[in-house]
Amino acid sequence: MEGIDHLADERNKAEFDVEDMKIVWAGSRHAFEVSDRIARLVASDPVFEKSNRARLSRKELFKSTLRKCAHAFKRIIELRLNEEEAGRLRHFIDQPAYVDLHWGMFVPAIKGQGTEEQQKKWLSLANKMQIIGCYAQTELGHGSNVQGLETTATFDPKTDEFVIHTPTQTASKWWPGGLGKVSTHAVVYARLITNGKDYGIHGFIVQLRSLEDHSPLPNITVGDIGTKMGNGAYNSMDNGFLMFDHVRIPRDQMLMRLSKVTREGEYVPSDVPKQLVYGTMVYVRQTIVADASNALSRAVCIATRYSAVRRQFGAHNGGIETQVIDYKTQQNRLFPLLASAYAFRFVGEWLKWLYTDVTERLAASDFATLPEAHACTAGLKSLTTTATADGIEECRKLCGGHGYLWCSGLPELFAVYVPACTYEGDNVVLQLQVARFLMKTVAQLGSGKVPVGTTAYMGRAAHLLQCRSGVQKAEDWLNPDAVLEAFEARALRMAVTCAKNLSKFENQEQGFQELLADLVEAAIAHCQLIVVSKFIAKLEQDIGGKGVKKQLNNLCYIYALYLLHKHLGDFLSTNCITPKQASLANDQLRSLYTQVRPNAVALVDAFNYTDHYLNSVLGRYDGNVYPKLFEEAWKDPLNDSVVPDGYHEYLRPVLKQQLRTARL
Ligand SMILES: CC/C=C\C/C=C\C/C=C\C/C=C/C(=O)SCCNC(=O)CCNC(=O)[C@H](O)C(C)(C)COP(=O)(O)OP(=O)(O)OC[C@H]1O[C@@H](n2cnc3c(N)ncnc32)[C@H](O)[C@@H]1OP(=O)(O)O
Numbered sequence: 078m079e080g081i082d083h084l085a086d087e088r089n090k091a092e093f094d095v096e097d098m099k100i101v102w103a104g105s106r107h108a109f110e111v112s113d114r115i116a117r118l119v120a121s122d123p124v125f126e127k128s129n130r131a132r133l134s135r136k137e138l139f140k141s142t143l144r145k146c147a148h149a150f151k152r153i154i155e156l157r158l159n160e161e162e163a164g165r166l167r168h169f170i171d172q173p174a175y176v177d178l179h180w181g182m183f184v185p186a187i188k189g190q191g192t193e194e195q196q197k198k199w200l201s202l203a204n205k206m207q208i209i210g211c212y213a214q215t216e217l218g219h220g221s222n223v224q225g226l227e228t229t230a231t232f233d234p235k236t237d238e239f240v241i242h243t244p245t246q247t248a249s250k251w252w253p254g255g256l257g258k259v260s261t262h263a264v265v266y267a268r269l270i271t272n273g274k275d276y277g278i279h280g281f282i283v284q285l286r287s288l289e290d291h292s293p294l295p296n297i298t299v300g301d302i303g304t305k306m307g308n309g310a311y312n313s314m315d316n317g318f319l320m321f322d323h324v325r326i327p328r329d330q331m332l333m334r335l336s337k338v339t340r341e342g343e344y345v346p347s348d349v350p351k352q353l354v355y356g357t358m359v360y361v362r363q364t365i366v367a368d369a370s371n372a373l374s375r376a377v378c379i380a381t382r383y384s385a386v387r388r389q390f391g392a393h394n395g396g397i398e399t400q401v402i403d404y405k406t407q408q409n410r411l412f413p414l415l416a417s418a419y420a421f422r423f424v425g426e427w428l429k430w431l432y433t434d435v436t437e438r439l440a441a442s443d444f445a446t447l448p449e450a451h452a453c454t455a456g457l458k459s460l461t462t463t464a465t466a467d468g469i470e471e472c473r474k475l476c477g478g479h480g481y482l483w484c485s486g487l488p489e490l491f492a493v494y495v496p497a498c499t500y501e502g503d504n505v506v507l508q509l510q511v512a513r514f515l516m517k518t519v520a521q522l523g524s525g526k527v528p529v530g531t532t533a534y535m536g537r538a539a540h541l542l543q544c545r546s547g548v549q550k551a552e553d554w555l556n557p558d559a560v561l562e563a564f565e566a567r568a569l570r571m572a573v574t575c576a577k578n579l580s581k582f583e584n585q586e587q588g589f590q591e592l593l594a595d596l597v598e599a600a601i602a603h604c605q606l607i608v609v610s611k612f613i614a615k616l617e618q619d620i621g622g623k624g625v626k627k628q629l630n631n632l633c634y635i636y637a638l639y640l641l642h643k644h645l646g647d648f649l650s651t652n653c654i655t656p657k658q659a660s661l662a663n664d665q666l667r668s669l670y671t672q673v674r675p676n677a678v679a680l681v682d683a684f685n686y687t688d689h690y691l692n693s694v695l696g697r698y699d700g701n702v703y704p705k706l707f708e709e710a711w712k713d714p715l716n717d718s719v720v721p722d723g724y725h726e727y728l729r730p731v732l733k734q735q736l737r738t739a740r741l
């Protein structure tokens with residue numbers, strides 16, 4: 078029935094103030110108000126309709142994406158939206174598009190790697206979208222191994238130009254978003270060659286298409302790489318291929334903030350770490366961590382509301398059946414994901430702070446925290462995207478059969494989200510970067526160099542390598558010190574074990590390759606510790622609102638104790654806890670589930686998602702699921718006619734044939 082809130086009973090059960098929790102989730106009252114206003118703006122604009130996305134052909138979907146982007150740009154200008162508001166507008170439109178790469182990578186790459194003069198020239202064009210850019214790094218043959226890229230940029234001193242060339246098929250750029258059909262320009266990563274010497278990978282601004290008629294410029298071959306996983310989903314994006322046949326660009330289109338090539342062709346190396354050429358990736362990884370909680374919370378919101386609506390079994394004497402959310406198995410799968418959504422929100426906030434801090438330090442020529450910023454962004458990007466992709470799929474299963482329908486919102490969300498485990502660095506490759514950082518830190522223990530920041534705990538190695546958990550009863554697992562010590566001891570012991578095993582190899586690199594799987598496990602343990610510790614740190618902040626802190630406390634310990642339960646092998650094999658303590662952690666976890674249960678729907682309401690943004694029949698705010706499932710079914714093109722197209726050609730003859738056979 079329209080107008081009835083089928084989840085009203087659930088909402089009435091809440092023991093905290095949802096409006097206050099909305100502010101905590103958003104990060105500030107200001108952030109909440111901006112998000113709320115812009116989400117409503119998008120939801121009320123028919124151009125941003127998306128409920129029929131799965132039924133569009135790729136061409137129709139792509140054209141609708143262009144239309145949405147153009148309309149968004151028009152609205153941004155008409156309403157004089159600022160950068161923050163424009164970013165929220167793109168977010169709530171919720172359709173991957175070339176603009177994501179233009180604003181998310183092309184502009185940041187120029188800001189980070191261009192000289193002041195280059196920024197002035199290119200950003201003034203890019204900011205007005207008089208040019209549209211993408212980030213062209215990955216090639217057909219190499220993505221993870223950036224040093225293995227083959228595209229060349231050879232300096233020609235006669236003309237003061239670089240010659241950009243694709244020497245082999247595997248050197249073709251392949252994957253850049255926005256490249257296939259839209260971008261007029263790209264930041265192209267290529268091997269810089271001058272005076273016959275290869276100086277490695279550098280960034281160059283290259284024009285790809287005419288600003289008059291959009292045709293590719295001479296000697297440039299460009300196109301879309303083809304349809305990707307899922308209906309709708311990431312297919313609104315024109316991921317592209319690109320080949321250069323000796324394309325010439327002026328010397329001043331090399332991004333020269335870090336290193337330079339002079340008019341004479343002399344290479345002037347950077348006086349700052351060469352890794353800064355990877356700076357855009359650090360920036361984007363940080364934004365991907367912040368975004369993980371958006372995707373996970375969205376799936377959890379759908380699964381929680383539907384789990385409260387859905388009833389199966391348990392009716393006695395004709396009574397009402399059990400809401401599936403009341404099954405402990407459902408809670409054990411759903412509530413850790415709810416807790417993870419909040420955990421990733423807070424670690425994302427912290428990572429943003431870390432990124433801002435390192436950026437300010439770099440500007441003051443302090444490079445000391447760059448390795449840690451790289452390890453944190455790489456490791457947390459890997460951890461949060463893996464957990465989010467797996468979590469979305471788990472939410473689909475939590476919704477039973479109906480979760481598999483496109484209109485549940487979950488299949489498309491999964492298909493859009495899952496490449497986050499690959500782009501901006503394959504998640505295993507990124508954890509190996511963390512492992513290298515940890516092995517270096519362990520090697521320096523005892524050298525007098527005190528580990529700081531997220532590795533500060535390693536400085537307490539003497540204690541952490543021999544301590545035993547003091548937990549004696551289930552409630553002891555709600556003590557932050559007990560939880561932190563267990564996670565710190567586990568992370569340190571795993572890292573030290575890897576370091577010891579590495580030292581048995583004469584050739585360290587060979588040893589590293591042999592121990593890759595263990596190293597990844599140690600890196601994950603370190604990253605999980607970061608998330609747990611940042612959640613605990615959040616609880617130490619001044620958080621107001623009726624009952625809000627209590628709920629966050631419950632979620633924090635669900636997150637930590639669920640991880641402990643899931644990775645019990647690590648905690649037991651490193652002797653950080655005993656089997657009895659593990660069992661107490663489980664008892665505590667069950668008790669926390671019971672405490673969260675009456676608040677579950679309100680905890681997902683606190684995300685403040687509009688029905689437009691969720692785009693899910695199962696996750697509707699009013700819980701009116703069943704009539705709406707029917708409405709969606711009737712909209713399917715197969716139901717346009719009672720007898721399907723093809724009946725006369727293909728179905729009737731078969732049925733007639735069967736009749737004849739049956740008569741024989
Ligand atoms: C909300 C999102 C907003 C906007 C985006 C919109 C949409 C997003 C959708 C899709 C966009 C996708 C874009 C892309 O995918 S772009 C391509 C991304 N590609 C990668 O991520 C490649 C992954 N590979 C690497 O990053 C590196 O090559 C790797 C880290 C694997 C290093 O390999 P290698 O061991 O060969 O290292 P070297 O290059 O020799 O360097 C070693 C040295 O450098 C340090 N290092 C490495 N990376 C960084 C870094 N980023 N920052 C700082 N330092 C770095 C590394 O630790 C070593 O240090 P040391 O041991 O001291 O020598």
Ligand SMILES: Cc1cc2nc3c(=O)[nH]c(=O)nc-3n(C[C@H](O)[C@H](O)[C@H](O)COP(=O)(O)OP(=O)(O)OC[C@H]3O[C@@H](n4cnc5c(N)ncnc54)[C@H](O)[C@@H]3O)c2cc1C
Binds near residue numbers: 218220221222509593
């Ligand atoms: C949707 C999408 C959008 C993208 N957008 C862009 C873009 O805008 N611009 C751009 O430049 N690129 C983009 N990319 C490319 C992306 O960055 C790369 O695909 C990504 O970095 C992974 O690299 P790869 O494909 O070479 O994987 P590979 O490295 O070939 O990975 C294959 C397997 O090998 C394993 N592996 C590789 N190296 C190691 C190692 N050293 N140790 C152990 N295991 C290893 C990996 O774990 C993985 O299992 C995009 C990709 C996708 C899917």
